[in-house]
Amino acid sequence: MSERRWEDGRDESRDTGHEHGSGRDDAGTVSRFVEAFAAQLVEAGMTRMPARVFVALLASEKGVLSSAELGEQLKVSPAAVSGAIRYLSQVNMVTREREPGSRRERYRVLDNQWYEALTNRDVILRRWQATMREGVEFFGLDTPQGHRINETLQFFLFLEEEFGSMMERWKVYRAKHLLD
Amino acid sequence: MSERRWEDGRDESRDTGHEHGSGRDDAGTVSRFVEAFAAQLVEAGMTRMPARVFVALLASEKGVLSSAELGEQLKVSPAAVSGAIRYLSQVNMVTREREPGSRRERYRVLDNQWYEALTNRDVILRRWQATMREGVEFFGLDTPQGHRINETLQFFLFLEEEFGSMMERWKVYRAKHLLD
DNA sequence: CCTTAACTTCACAAATTTCTGAAAGAAGCG
DNA sequence: CGCTTCTTTCAGAAATTTGTGAAGTTAAGG
Numbered sequence: 001m002s003e004r005r006w007e008d009g010r011d012e013s014r015d016t017g018h019e020h021g022s023g024r025d026d027a028g029t030v031s032r033f034v035e036a037f038a039a040q041l042v043e044a045g046m047t048r049m050p051a052r053v054f055v056a057l058l059a060s061e062k063g064v065l066s067s068a069e070l071g072e073q074l075k076v077s078p079a080a081v082s083g084a085i086r087y088l089s090q091v092n093m094v095t096r097e098r099e100p101g102s103r104r105e106r107y108r109v110l111d112n113q114w115y116e117a118l119t120n121r122d123v124i125l126r127r128w129q130a131t132m133r134e135g136v137e138f139f140g141l142d143t144p145q146g147h148r149i150n151e152t153l154q155f156f157l158f159l160e161e162e163f164g165s166m167m168e169r170w171k172v173y174r175a176k177h178l179l180d
Numbered sequence: 181m182s183e184r185r186w187e188d189g190r191d192e193s194r195d196t197g198h199e200h201g202s203g204r205d206d207a208g209t210v211s212r213f214v215e216a217f218a219a220q221l222v223e224a225g226m227t228r229m230p231a232r233v234f235v236a237l238l239a240s241e242k243g244v245l246s247s248a249e250l251g252e253q254l255k256v257s258p259a260a261v262s263g264a265i266r267y268l269s270q271v272n273m274v275t276r277e278r279e280p281g282s283r284r285e286r287y288r289v290l291d292n293q294w295y296e297a298l299t300n301r302d303v304i305l306r307r308w309q310a311t312m313r314e315g316v317e318f319f320g321l322d323t324p325q326g327h328r329i330n331e332t333l334q335f336f337l338f339l340e341e342e343f344g345s346m347m348e349r350w351k352v353y354r355a356k357h358l359l360d
Numbered sequence: 361c362c363t364t365a366a367c368t369t370c371a372c373a374a375a376t377t378t379c380t381g382a383a384a385g386a387a388g389c390g
Numbered sequence: 391c392g393c394t395t396c397t398t399t400c401a402g403a404a405a406t407t408t409g410t411g412a413a414g415t416t417a418a419g420g
Contacts, residue, residue, distance in 0.1 A: 029318060033314070033318065036311055037308075037311050037312070037315065040304075040307055040311060044304055044308075045224070045225020045226075047377090047378085049378075049379080058325075058328060058332070059315065059319075059325050059329065060325065061323070061324055061325060062324065063324065063328060066396095067396075068396085076380090077379070077380050077381075078396080078397065078398085079379070079380060079381080079382095079397090079398075079399080079400090080378085080379055080380075081397090082397060082398055082399085083378090083379085083398090083399095086398090098387095101388080101389095102388075102395090102396085103387050103388055103394090103395055103396045103397080104395085104396065104397095105397070109328070111331075113332070114332060114335050114336075124223070124224055127220055128217075128220055131213075131216055131217050131220060132217070134213070135213050135217065135239065138209060138213065139239075143241070144242065144243065145238075145239050145240065145241060148238060148243060148289070149238060149239065151354075151358055152238070152293070152294060154358060155294050155295075155350065155354075156294075158349075158350055158353055159346075162349070166339075166342050166346070169338075169342070170335065170338055173338055174331075174334075174335075177334070178331055227407090227408085228408075229408075229409080246366095247366075247367070248366085256409070256410090257409065257410055258366080258367070258368085259367095259368075259369080259370095259409070259410065259411080259412095260408085260409055260410075261367090262367060262369085263368090263369095263408090263409080265367095266368085281418080281419095282365090282366090282418080283364090283365055283366045283367080283416080283417060283418055284365085284366065285366075285367070
């Protein structure tokens with residue numbers, strides 16, 4: 001595990017002779033990090049382009065990039081960036097902001113992206129619950145199926161509750177340990 | 181919301197004149213439930229065939245079906261069933277069992293499928309953590325990027341811990357409210 | 361052992377998804 | 391207002407994913 005997959009290739013990287021901790025601008029290495037992490041998000045079910053855009057933002061200095069910058073770094077068309085951003089803002093993982101005095105737009109990762117992302121997960125859970133509830137009603141609680149589906153439903157209701165308090169705890173933990 | 185999407189179509193269903201709660205054998209309705217729920221799982225990132233197979237098992241009387249039964253109900257080839265089962269057993273959502281005195285195999289949903297499924301999610305989280313850790317090391321904690329990625333990493337470490345205790349609580353809750 | 365039922369694997373066809381290029385649409389700025 | 395710069399939309403090309411049919415493998419039962 002942890003074999004430093006993306007950090008030591010050669011292509012695109014100009015070795016600036018830095019010691020490890022200061023290699024913050026090595027475009028090749030950054031790119032490998034972006035692609036490695038994005039690939040994992042894809043594996044977990046996220047679509048590729050949004051994943052790449054999201055991680056690129058995460059690994060950018062200010063947490064903000066323009067469409068052109070994203071397109072160049074990821075080697076994709078403006079259209080692809082546009083589509084990815086549309087998705088990411090729908091699920092509340094980035095915000096758009098107009099650069100004042102320009103028609104260039106900038107996209108920003110939210111500070112609490114994951115909080116937001118998980119909150120959205122919640123909406124999905126609710127839809128599942130609705131479907132399962134219908135299943136339980138159809139089969140009836142006295143059938144094995146109804147019983148089984150109900151147990152699943154109960155688990156998700158439980159999860160929903162837990163999520164709430166978990167997020168509360170995260171806020172506290174964060175304030176305590178990662179105060180900005 | 182909750183508009184009973186799958187329950188009142190006509191095709192394939194022979195209305196047995198039952199009152200609502202006893203409609204346990206209406207193949208058309210069962211099928212619609214299976215497809216509706218499976219579709220939602222797909223939306224959430226699961227692949228189609230495993231989702232369909234999983235829900236079919238969930239909605240089956242015994243929670244057990246043979247390959248042939250699955251193929252017939254879902255109208256797919258044995259090959260497709262085989263692939264889906266391979267995946268589902270890899271992620272611990274079904275088990276296979278040989279029907280004694282026969283070469284027919286039976287597939288069973290586990291009682292605590294979701295517990296299992298989430299435990300697997302854990303493995304994915306770990307991989308994410310490894311990647312992020314490398315990112316933090318590369319950028320360094322004194323860069324904005326390093327700081328940002330570290331916060332994400334911390335969140336996932338937090339999540340992992342919470343998951344553990346959450347599952348404990350679920351076991352307790354389940355024992356209390358859903359005793360078998 | 362041989363037969364045969366059941367499951368699995370694999371190459372390929374079909375369907376779907378993803379990205380692009382081109383054209384249309386906004387919005388700043390003269 | 392119109393020019394220019396950036397963004398979005400959309401039809402379709404390219405790539406990927408998914409499911410099939412057919413051949414291959416395994417194991418029960420004679």
